[in-house]
């Protein structure tokens with residue numbers, strides 16, 4: 726009997742959960758921001774919701790959730806090229822009976838999620854990128870000492886509220902951020918997250934939308 730790839734199956738897979746937990750443990754040892762189950766579920770939910778609100782099929786929504794849930798598990802091997810190692814790890818977790826177009830759509834989405842100079846390869850990949858790169862909430866930081874941290878962490882520390890708003894009628898995907906400017910300036914946000922912001926623009930274009938960015942209610946993009 727043909728086996729079907731579902732978000733439930735992936736979330737309940739012990740091997741995948743172990744990879745994600747170990748990734749987060751290793752990153753915690755390095756003082757690096759949260760990359761565990763919280764980030765996985767956030768990215769999965771945002772990716773699925775974006776495709777849902779834009780009218781993509783339930784299958785594409787499900788594949789986007791699956792890909793986004795697992796996108797960072799390659800970090801268990803190394804942060805370097807973790808997108809590609811993660812894609813191969815995903816295929817290794819599956820029995821060959823699961824190998825079909827859906828599995829390869831997920832693998833290619835995971836495999837290109839850090840390739841900021843290229844367009845995401847599919848709507849599923851684009852949704853994954855948006856789910857991943859909009860997760861800038863301060864909850865991901867592991868220290869309360871926000872004055873002695875690097876610039877990247879400072880931007881994360883400053884992000885108090887994060888909302889992703891999709892409007893099908895206007896063809897827009899908007900990231901609404903509330904930033905504590907006593908921790909990091911808006912200029913710092915752009916300096917540190919320019920590549921990330923441009924990647925969100927590329928991903929939105931794949932979904933035939935414009936990407937908008939609001940910081941403290943002011944429109945910057």
Ligand SMILES: [Fe+2]
Nearest residue numbers: 796797838839
């Ligand atoms: Fe990643």
Ligand SMILES: [Fe+2]
Nearest residue numbers: 764796797857
């Ligand atoms: Fe990520």
